[in-house]
Every structure is written in C-alpha cells, then in structure tokens.
Amino acid sequence: MSFETLGLAPELVRALSDVGYTTSTPIQAEAIPLALAGHDLMGGAQTGTGKTAAFALPLLHRLAQAGPQRGPRKPRALVLVPTRELAVQVSDSLRAYGKHLRLSTATVYGGAGMQPQVDALRRGVDVLVACPGRLIDHLQQRTADLSAVEVLVLDEADRMLDMGFLPAIKRVLAKVPPQRQTMLFSATFEDAIKKLAMEFLRDPREVQVTVRNAVATSVTHVVHPVDASRKKDLLIEILSKRYQDQILVFGRTKHGCNRLAEQIEKAGINAVAIHGNKSQGQRLKALRDFKSGQARVLVATDVAARGLDIPLLPLVINFDLPMVAEDYVHRIGRTGRAGASGEAVSLVGTDEGGLLRAIQRLLKADIALVEVEGFVPSRGIRMGNDNASNGRPAGNRPPRRDGDPRQGRRPHAGGGERHAHAGPKGTGGRGGERRREGAVAR
Incomplete structure (x- = not known):
C-alpha cells in the first residue's frame, strides 16, 4: 500500500x-x-x-x-x-x-x-x-x-x-x-x-504482523561445533574468508567482547566493540565506524546491540550462545531484514548443548550442524539438561552482565565443511547429508 x-x-x-x-x-x-x-x-x-x-x-x-x-x-x-x-x-x-x-x-x-x-x-x-x-x-x-x-x-x-x-x-x-x-x-x-x-x-x-518469537524466513541458520578453546581461531578463519562483508559478532560479556575485538584486530581485521561500559561517545563512534565500513566487524553484547539499525547486514555470528533462548531471535533480527537474505552462524562448544536445545525448541526446528575441517571438536555436543537456563521461563532469566540485523549462501569457513546433521527446510539443513550420531537431540 x-x-x-x-x-x-x-x-x-x-x-x-x-x-x-x-x-x-x-x-x-x-x-x-x-x-x-x-x-x-x-x-x-x-x-x-x-x-x-x-x-x-x-x-x-x-x-x-x-x-x-x-x-x-x-x-x-x-x-x-x-x-x-x-x-x-x-x-x-x-x-x-x-x-x-x-x-x-x-x-x-x-x-x-x-x-x-x-x-x-x-x-x-x-x-x-x-x-x-x-x-x-x-x-x-x-x-x-x-x-x-x-x-x-x-x-x-x-x-x-x-x-x-x-x-x-x-x-x-x-x-x-x-x-x-x-x-x-x-x-x-x-x-x-x-x-x-x-x-x-x-x-x-x-x-x-509477526508470530511470537518468529524469525525471518530469509535467514539461514547453521551451527559449527567447536572446542571452546578453538572458538577464537574458527571465528578469525570465518572472518578472513568473508573479507567483503560487514559482520556482527555477539559475545556474552563486556570483558569478553573487548578481548575478542582486540584479538580480531591483532589478526589484521578492523573491529570495534560496543557494550554498556562504553561511553555514549565511544558507542556512537563505534557504530559510525562500522556503518561506514571503517570497521568491518562489530562485537556486541545483547543489550548494547538492541535497536541497532544496520541495513543489509549479511551475517551475524554468535561467538557465545545467549543464556536466554529468546535473545537468539533478537540477535539474528539484525540480518535478513526487509526481505533481504541473511545468515546466522553459531559457534557452539561441546558444553553448550542445553542452550542450543532451548533455541531449537523455541524455533520449533533443528539447526544444521556443520563441522569445519581443522576445527572438529574432540567430542560431540552434549544435548542434555546440563545448562541451568534450559527451559527457564522468561520471568526467571539470569541477571544481565551488561547494564543497561544477500543473496545466496556461501561457505562459512572455506572448503572442508561436513554437514553433521540436516535440519528441516528453513533452518539451513541440506537433505541427504549424513547425521553424526548424537549431534542433535529433537
């Protein structure tokens, strides 16, 4: 109209x-x-x-x-x-x-x-x-x-x-x-x-006009299982392959976001961090640098990133899964906006299975697990009730540690990916791929 x-x-x-x-x-x-x-x-x-x-x-x-x-x-x-x-x-x-x-x-x-x-x-x-x-x-x-x-x-x-x-x-x-x-x-x-x-x-x-906790159908979801100690290396591998894109990376804590942005900078990739401890001037400058392309990567906490309007952002990476499943929806809402396609990539440690399962339950769909050659974890993701926040009602959320969204799908970390499990249509899975035993619990 x-x-x-x-x-x-x-x-x-x-x-x-x-x-x-x-x-x-x-x-x-x-x-x-x-x-x-x-x-x-x-x-x-x-x-x-x-x-x-x-x-x-x-x-x-x-x-x-x-x-x-x-x-x-x-x-x-x-x-x-x-x-x-x-x-x-x-x-x-x-x-x-x-x-x-x-x-x-x-x-x-x-x-x-x-x-x-x-x-x-x-x-x-x-x-x-x-x-x-x-x-x-x-x-x-x-x-x-x-x-x-x-x-x-x-x-x-x-x-x-x-x-x-x-x-x-x-x-x-x-x-x-x-x-x-x-x-x-x-x-x-x-x-x-x-x-x-x-x-x-x-x-x-x-x-x-949207279903509760709905996500854009134009967003492709994928999980890369990885040992926690190698998450940073896998992230930098992905960022190096996606050198033409602006990328929003989510961390869980302010200190973690600062440290991660510094590590990305040391790898030769321009990055800025934004979180509740930054002054308003620092936050606005970081956002301006990211929007202008001066910084290619923005590392943010959930609260700091709420309300960010970044047109045509092709990729969101969850370095840490959110402690509350609903925050996953808010995070990936930065990409796939206004009908554009986007990708949501999560780096999931073997002990984050409970958080991943809570997200899949919220989405009512499995998310494809894609192992990246050279970063295959030492053991599979544990999908049991090992995370205290699993299934926690919204009213009992843990306290915040921070005060206060293209065309086609491309490889995430270069060749050598193996699809450990293929989810249903709309979650990034591909039919006919073999399942890695115990990788995903429905």
Whole structure:
C-alpha cells in the first residue's frame, strides 16, 4: 500500500519520498490508519519491520494538524525506548520524516551530559525521545515537563521490562496526562506486556504482523561445533574468508567482547566493540565506524546491540550462545531484514548443548550442524539438561552482565565443511547429508 493512500499529511509523504520510501510495510499499513483515527495501539512487530515509522508518522501527522503550540513549548509527544542507540535511531527517523514540518525533536539518555539536554528542553520541544532512567533524572530536577503530552509511545516494551525499567515507566506515566493516545510496540506479547497494556492503554487495537518469537524466513541458520578453546581461531578463519562483508559478532560479556575485538584486530581485521561500559561517545563512534565500513566487524553484547539499525547486514555470528533462548531471535533480527537474505552462524562448544536445545525448541526446528575441517571438536555436543537456563521461563532469566540485523549462501569457513546433521527446510539443513550420531537431540 502506498503512503499516499494512508491519509498522511503531504509534507510527510514528500519526506518519505525524499528518502526513497513509497510503499508501506505490513505493520505500517495496519497501524497507521488506526493511529490516525486516534486509537490506542498494541503493535507486535520484530525489529526491521518498519515499526518506527508505524508510530512516528501518525505521531507527526497529529502534531502537524494541531498546529504550533501557544506559550512555552512543552513536549506534546513522548517516545520511551530502552537503549541509547535506539533513542538516537528513533530521533533520526523522526527528524527525517518531519523535515518539512516545523516540529522540533529532543533526545535524552544516560551516558551523556545533562546540561545540553536541559538547554534543549528549555528552548522548547515538540517530540521528546527518552530512556526511562535519564528522563526520571530530568523529572526530579524539574527540567522536563510532561503535562502537555498528547501521544505516548512505548517502543520495545518487552526489552524495557527485561531491563528492569517497569518502576521507572510507571513513574513517567504518572506525569503524563491520562487523556492521551498511547501506542505500545513489542516483539512479544508476554503476560507482563499484556498487564502493562491493560493498566495504561484504553481499549487498544491490536496489530500483530509477526508470530511470537518468529524469525525471518530469509535467514539461514547453521551451527559449527567447536572446542571452546578453538572458538577464537574458527571465528578469525570465518572472518578472513568473508573479507567483503560487514559482520556482527555477539559475545556474552563486556570483558569478553573487548578481548575478542582486540584479538580480531591483532589478526589484521578492523573491529570495534560496543557494550554498556562504553561511553555514549565511544558507542556512537563505534557504530559510525562500522556503518561506514571503517570497521568491518562489530562485537556486541545483547543489550548494547538492541535497536541497532544496520541495513543489509549479511551475517551475524554468535561467538557465545545467549543464556536466554529468546535473545537468539533478537540477535539474528539484525540480518535478513526487509526481505533481504541473511545468515546466522553459531559457534557452539561441546558444553553448550542445553542452550542450543532451548533455541531449537523455541524455533520449533533443528539447526544444521556443520563441522569445519581443522576445527572438529574432540567430542560431540552434549544435548542434555546440563545448562541451568534450559527451559527457564522468561520471568526467571539470569541477571544481565551488561547494564543497561544477500543473496545466496556461501561457505562459512572455506572448503572442508561436513554437514553433521540436516535440519528441516528453513533452518539451513541440506537433505541427504549424513547425521553424526548424537549431534542433535529433537
């Protein structure tokens, strides 16, 4: 469906055309008309489906139709997001879509100086994009006034709850007028999300364009079994073979990501790390270097990578499997976006079988195991209940150690690969390959 048929202001349609957007995505086609009609929304959408525009466009349309404010310019729209990177991304999108409108946007998040944010708020702002923690700081210092908010957006609400922001969210919502339009977007609609919606949304319309914990069908999944002591060598082998690609590598801890980026650099491959201990300036520079191609590899923790928007990223590598299976879905959501094909490669140690089994259960499919010549592990992957997190409900997740997405399939590490097991269609398996006994438990 074209944006012209959705009833958006001509200035918004022109701005979309300026950046090459003419046709809406499914979440936009369903959510925008409902939002323009003034309904509260619950939007279920994974990263990469166009959900930012799904709330940003009707938000900007509403403010533009209402005309300029009289008197001091207080925020009329508030967008709450879980991470600094997502705050910057959403702000950039709002400015791009609203460039033909006389509306101002400000962004507040931790890890940056308070005074520039205070100055921006004092000058007056129409749309405020904020992380809950820093916004609480501004409310306590009375440098932010939310009494004029007409539209409230909770973006990636599931991640905000996962990061422990629920008390901060409730404190913020207590400062926002009850007569408002509220839009909540989440990758999943777990019980905690539904409870939040029932408390703060009025008769919401639900728009769900993705199956819960669904992954893009254009992503090929593969596991390389490897001894833990040789993971780094196998990773560098893969990176050396994929020298033309930008690659996102996930580690489990901040220290591990730092060490891994240094080891990749020593191998002659430009790499940067991004995690919660990095300053905001360091994180933004790392992301700029990666997007520009100056750094070919970005090593990241789960929390730091949430909300990253990297167009046409061909490959995501899990150096460590996530402790929570749902985080696998978020990780590989960085690739295979907007219909493009992508690859998700996991380097799995022999003692990570429990984590792998939990991921396969979540996906409801096996993942192909491909042994790489020269890196065949000393023993098979143990798929028993040896991992304490195996099958753990989402509400009992282990504490975070980090505070706060082409055409064709190519070999991952050069010749000599052996398919130890072939999963069903859509998981990267190939029919007719021999199974390595005990490699995969269904």
